[in-house]
Amino acid sequence: MQIMADIGGIPGKNCRGFCEYCYFKNVRDKKILGCKNCPPGQIGCPHCTTDTNMKRDYLQPFNVLASLQNNIFQTELSRDTMVNITGDGDVSCYPHLLELSKGIHDMGFPIHLGYTSGKGIDNPDIVDKLTNNGVIETTYTVFSTNPVLRKKWMHDPTPEASIEALKRFCETCDVHAASIIIPGVNDGEELARTCEQLESWGAKALILMRFANTRNQGLILNSDPIVPGVKPQPIQEFEQLVRDTAHEYNLRVTGTPVCDPETDAPYAISKDKNREYLDILTKIRAEATIITSKISAPYIEKILTNLEATDYVNVIGTEQEIACLITEEDLRAIDLDEVKDTVIIPGRCFVHDLRAEEIFRRDGNFRLIHRGPDMLTADGEMSGTLTKNDVLKQELIAFEDLIELINYMGVHK
Structure with a gap:
């Protein structure tokens, strides 16, 4: 279990400049998307308005600790509770990182350093101080262990120091390295060299992240190629x-967005070898249309086929490849002739409920619109810390929730 210690920060400013491949690099204008967190009659909230987190500088450590203590008081803690120091800027660039980690350590919690590029570590000795302050786990963007590539693509002012810091983290705590793969840059022999070094240093895991360069791959804040x-x-x-x-x-x-060879995520229950687990699920007895992403659609269709529910439920995959990044633009492209009277949209998609209703009723047919579970599966960023049974359990719970929603809100034949 993790509790967040949010340090704030602004992408590009509080990380020593944008990496060449950064998602936020081309974001210039304020954009209001709409989401499930918006007030009923208002489109736009801190969660879905572009400039909300783009204008939030690093927070003072006493403010971070006060907010953390408040979260602790409101949370039922488990024995393995860990504090995740995270933010919108780079954690390694946070000027009060040692002070904050010491404060959290004095509260008795082990620490996970959230995504950091290491660009803020000029002196690798800081790693020893952080581990002494209770850092036992970190997610570290490596990109490549070739300092020339780090300097060019990450604009890392001290790439050798950052790589040495990564090595020390690997030797002293659990490191989940991460690398966005740019075809022809850090794949092939470069990726092999990086993996060999991570393995020799003792890294625990590596997350390979598919580079996105078009709107339907996730660039919903600005469609210009990164x-x-x-x-x-x-x-x-x-x-x-x-x-x-x-x-x-x-x-x-x-x-991410696919795959985890060890747990069969995403959508482990779609695999034929796991088909027996579907017997646990409630039988689908009502009609509905599920709206999802281009990547998720085939998996969900396979699960519905195995549940013998395709006569009741159809799946429409939008051009957007990530379901939680679906916007109203994606919904407007859907052929309403394929949509049933009950529509299930992704729980976390960036569409206000009022807009979703307007879009799916614009042909004059009154359709009921509901949000499904926030997540139906786990991608590689999550599943890397889970077991196969964890993933199966998570998916079965999510699909049972989805089926109950369909049976309750759908049209019965």
Whole structure:
């Protein structure tokens, strides 16, 4: 279990400048998306308004600790509770990191350092101080252990120090390294060299992240390519890269948006070898349409086929590849002739409920719109810390919730 210690920060400012491939690099204008957290009659809230977190500088450590203590008082803690120091800026660039980690350590909690590029570590000796302050786990963006590539693509002012810091973290705590794969840059022999070094240093895991360069791959805040001219790998090719890397090295290798070779995520229950677990689920007895992403649609359709429910429920995959990044633009592209009277949209998608209702009723048919579970599966960023049973349990619970929603709100034949 993790409790967040949010340090704030502004992308590009509080991380020593944008990495060449950074998602936020081209975001210039305020954008209001709409989401489930918006007030009923208002489109836009801190969660879905672009400039909310783009104008929030690093927070003072006493404010972070006060907010953390408040969260602790309101949370039922478990024995393995860990504090995750995270923010919108780079954790390693936070000027009060040692002070904050000491304060959390004095409260008796072990620490996970959230995503950090290491660009803020000029002196690797800080790693020893952090581990002495209770840091036992970190997620570290490596990109490549080649300092030339780090300097060029991450604009790392001290790439050698950052790589040495990564090495020390690997030797003293659990490191989940992360690498956004730019085809022709840090894949192939460069990826092999990085994996060999991570393995020799003692890293626990490596998350391979597919580069996104178009709107339907997730660039919903600005559709301009992040790196013009770079074509991301087809999803099947990326999945094979993840599987090959996992097979080759003694690392827990996962990928996002696909796949985790060890747990069968995402959508482990869609695999034929796990089909028996579907017997646990309630039988679908009502009609509905499920709206999801281009990547998720085939998996969900396979599960519904195995549940013998395709006569009741159809699945529409939008062009957006990530379900929680679906916006109203994606919904407007759907052919309403394929949509039933009850519609289930992704729980976390960036669409206000009023807009969703307007879009699905614009042909004059009154349709009921409901949000499904926040997540139906786990991607590589989550599943890398889970067991196969954890993933199966999470998916079965989520699909049972989805089926109960369909049976309660759907149209019965």
